Amino acid sequence: AVSEIVAVTQGDAASGRHRNDGRWQKMSPRTEEVQEHMSYVERTRQHRWRCSEVTFQCPEGALCRLWVSSITEQLQALAGRPKRLLVYINPFGGKQQGRRVYEQKVSPLFARAGIATHVIVTEYANHARDHLRTQAELDDFDGVVCVGGDGMFSEVVHGLVWRTQSDAGVDHHSPEAELQPCRLRIGIIPAGSTDCICFATVGTNDPVTSALHIIVGDSQPMDVCSVHHNNTFLRYSISLLGYGFYGDVLTDSERKRWMGPARYDFSGLKTFLTHHYYEGTVSYLPARGIMGNPRDRTKCRAGCLVCQHNGRLHQEQRAECDGEWRTVRGKFLAINAASMSCACPRSPKGLSPAAHLADGTTDLILVRKCSRLDFLRHLLRHTSKDDQFDLAFVDVHRVRRFRFTPRYCQSDSELELDLRENGKRLFSQICRDHPACGCAPAYSSWNCDGEILTHTAIEVGVHCQLIRLFARGIEEPAVFEDFTNPCAI
Numbered sequence: 001a002v003s004e005i006v007a008v009t010q011g012d013a014a015s016g017r018h019r020n021d022g023r024w025q026k027m028s029p030r031t032e033e034v035q036e037h038m039s040y041v042e043r044t045r046q047h048r049w050r051c052s053e054v055t056f057q058c059p060e061g062a063l064c065r066l067w068v069s070s071i072t073e074q075l076q077a078l079a080g081r082p083k084r085l086l087v088y089i090n091p092f093g094g095k096q097q098g099r100r101v102y103e104q105k106v107s108p109l110f111a112r113a114g115i116a117t118h119v120i121v122t123e124y125a126n127h128a129r130d131h132l133r134t135q136a137e138l139d140d141f142d143g144v145v146c147v148g149g150d151g152m153f154s155e156v157v158h159g160l161v162w163r164t165q166s167d168a169g170v171d172h173h174s175p176e177a178e179l180q181p182c183r184l185r186i187g188i189i190p191a192g193s194t195d196c197i198c199f200a201t202v203g204t205n206d207p208v209t210s211a212l213h214i215i216v217g218d219s220q221p222m223d224v225c226s227v228h229h230n231n232t233f234l235r236y237s238i239s240l241l242g243y244g245f246y247g248d249v250l251t252d253s254e255r256k257r258w259m260g261p262a263r264y265d266f267s268g269l270k271t272f273l274t275h276h277y278y279e280g281t282v283s284y285l286p287a288r289g290i291m292g293n294p295r296d297r298t299k300c301r302a303g304c305l306v307c308q309h310n311g312r313l314h315q316e317q318r319a320e321c322d323g324e325w326r327t328v329r330g331k332f333l334a335i336n337a338a339s340m341s342c343a344c345p346r347s348p349k350g351l352s353p354a355a356h357l358a359d360g361t362t363d364l365i366l367v368r369k370c371s372r373l374d375f376l377r378h379l380l381r382h383t384s385k386d387d388q389f390d391l392a393f394v395d396v397h398r399v400r401r402f403r404f405t406p407r408y409c410q411s412d413s414e415l416e417l418d419l420r421e422n423g424k425r426l427f428s429q430i431c432r433d434h435p436a437c438g439c440a441p442a443y444s445s446w447n448c449d450g451e452i453l454t455h456t457a458i459e460v461g462v463h464c465q466l467i468r469l470f471a472r473g474i475e476e477p478a479v480f481e482d483f484t485n486p487c488a489i
């Protein structure tokens with residue numbers, strides 16, 4: 001299909017070599033012949049794309065020029081293809097290879113596709129966010145690309161969403177505000193530690209595949225959660241909002257950045273062994289009248305009908321259908337909100353395998369206090385076919401909004417009620433007053449797409465399809481695809 005051609009150029013046959021059906025062949029130079037080189041997307045294993053090239057021999061220069069100009073015109077007429085991109089590179093993400101990955105693997109492809117770029121290598125945390133908020137001439141670009149991990153993507157989202165609301169006069173501090181969708185699409189070149197947003201929207205963490213999705217101008221809408229505390233905006237979240245286990249893993253791992261991506265494995269093991277639970281109250285608004293639920297077997301894939309159906313519901317229709325707020329009080333090892341599957345190489349099916357990228361909901365996963373062995377069973381199921389929610393101490397709800405209040409942020413009357421119910425002052429209350437006593441802490445932190453949140457009591461709402469990515473969702477492999485033949489296109 002024309003939509004999967006990267007570029008065409010005219011060459012000549014003077015080199016004496018041409019390629020046919022994917023194979024190089026020696027040929028005698030015939031100066032009257034000219035060649036047309038066409039680069040195109042070729043699918044390989046596990047959702048990876050490659051840029052392949054085929055050369056056509058053309059008997060006459062005029063005919064070849066006609067071919068090239070006609071195909072180039074068709075490519076330029078494809079509306080979704082970006083022509084000018086603003087690129088931010090985090091040189092310290094993941095294994096600190098962002099700059100090399102961009103220069104060696106991505107920049108040559110953008111040049112081949114005739115895309116003009118303005119590249120900024122960030123010099124400090126939040127450089128990209130602040131540049132997008134205040135300085136970037138956004139009208140000059142068709143999209144923004146970030147080279148890094150989920151943290152770098154989050155910076156770009158914060159900059160773009162902030163700028164869009166500010167231009168539209170929307171007050172983002174109001175938890176109820178209807179936010180304006182962003183015009184510019186965002187591309188992710190994975191060069192971070194988890195890269196789960198790239199993995200869950202493309203199916204692989206491969207810079208060349210991501211660059212090709214950008215070049216062909218793919219578009220994937222995505223939900224964004226806003227996180228507030230007392231009517232003050234804190235952050236946006238696109239992948240995981242996790243309190244307890246994932247919050248503690250992140251807090252510990254930030255002190256070990258020098259280990260690179262392996263810091264998460266080290267801190268994951270340490271946090272698992274620590275086995276802390278946290279008390280608090282979770283209230284949530286279940287999403288009703290929608291297609292899909294977190295325990296069904298459907299997966300969000302390219303062209304997802306669930307996202308199309310649920311995304312079409314208007315805000316008022318959603319509000320009419322939604323159920324009553326519900327409240328759960330208890331002791332939790334983990335409270336996770338997954339607005340997408342959160343699939344990544346550590347867990348290819350993700351935290352919530354049936355979550356959708358753009359359905360206006362988030363999957364709230366409550367893991368109540370249980371034994372270490374049971375928690376290990378739950379964690380291990382993220383890496384196997386077994387259902388991680390099919391356990392007595394795990395609940396999952398598809399929600400539009402939720403709130404969390406840690407126990408010792410509860411109002412005096414709630415606390416009094418608790419004290420009367422339990423008839424004693426609990427340990428963790430004492431710990432808050434006497435942190436040196438060394439027993440379990442009363443509070444964890446929220447892991448918000450890999451960034452630590454400073455507040456524990458939060459209110460979260462989902463903004464349906466607020467942003468768009470240069471991606472198309474994970475493609476189902478075509479039944480006729482045969483990757484054993486390298487020449488098959």
Ligand SMILES: CCCCCCCCCCCCC/C=C/[C@@H](O)[C@H](COP(=O)(O)O)NC(=O)CCCCC
Nearest residue numbers: 149150151192193194195196264268347382449450
């Ligand atoms: C004993 C076997 C345990 C197997 C557990 C596997 C569970 C893995 C689920 C991973 C979910 C990841 C959710 C992704 C969050 C990212 O946004 C965040 C930041 O990414 P980046 O900026 O690219 O570093 N990553 C994390 O918070 C890491 C969580 C790792 C937990 C082990």
Ligand SMILES: Nc1ncnc2c1ncn2[C@@H]1O[C@H](COP(=O)(O)OP(=O)(O)O)[C@@H](O)[C@H]1O
Nearest residue numbers: 093094122123124125148149150151152192193
């Ligand atoms: N030049 C920079 N120096 C220091 N920190 C940066 C820089 N650019 C971005 N950051 C920050 O680095 C953190 C991690 O970035 P990320 O790209 O997610 O890598 P990783 O996946 O390894 O965590 C983010 O908080 C981001 O804001």
Ligand SMILES: [Ca+2]
Nearest residue numbers: 339356357361
């Ligand atoms: Ca969602």
